[in-house]
Amino acid sequence: MIRNELKPRKCRSCGVVFQRQRSMQSVCSPACAAAWSAKQRAQKEARAKREERKSLAERKAKLKTRQDWINEARDAVNKVARLRDILAGHGCISCGAQPKARFGGAVDAGHFRSVGSAPHMRFYLPNIHLQCKKCNRDLGGSHTNYRKGLIERIGIERVEEIESMQWTAKWSVEYLQRLKKVMNKKARRLEKRIEQRKEPA
Secondary structure (H helix, E strand, C coil): CCCCCCCCCCCCCCCCCCCCCCCCCCHHHHHHHHHHHHHHHHHHHHHHHHHHHHHHHHHHHHHHHHHHHHHHHHHHHHHHHHHHHHHCCCCCCCCCCCCCCCCCCCCEEECCCCCCCCHHHHHCCHEEEEEEEEHHHHHHCCCCHHHHHHHHHHHHHHHHHHCCCCCCCCCHHHHHHHHHHHHHHHHHHHHHHHHHHHCCC
């Protein structure tokens, strides 16, 4: 009885179509077999490293306190506020000083209603604006000038609305984790748009 010839197959390593000698054969030569084996090992090692990093991140997350999550969410929200104003071409909300041409450390995210007096507005973006370090830190927030700048930017009615806002803030860890994730994603989009604007036409 004549044995049926196996159908040709595309080599998983080099992509060349070859005539198989065995039904389970997936590569065309010993060289491709070695290359394919090395690729499989590298992929396996990469998966193991990803799983290890994920496991480590999960263990670290379990050790974080609620305050840790509040701080991380705050940093993400503040970054979005700064980048939003940089993209819009705004300077310091209090004195108008333009930020230096870099993302980190050049400017603060100042709160119109401070976190101390209005903790419920800690993450409320309309209450947070780019502010130079001098106004925010050395001048204690420069509130009078902040208010003037905010009125020029959004109008007196909106400012008075922010001044009258009251609610009780009770953020769960799950909410803070989600907020951090959403704000980090938004920050990356803003950074990309700022970089695109810098590129020469």
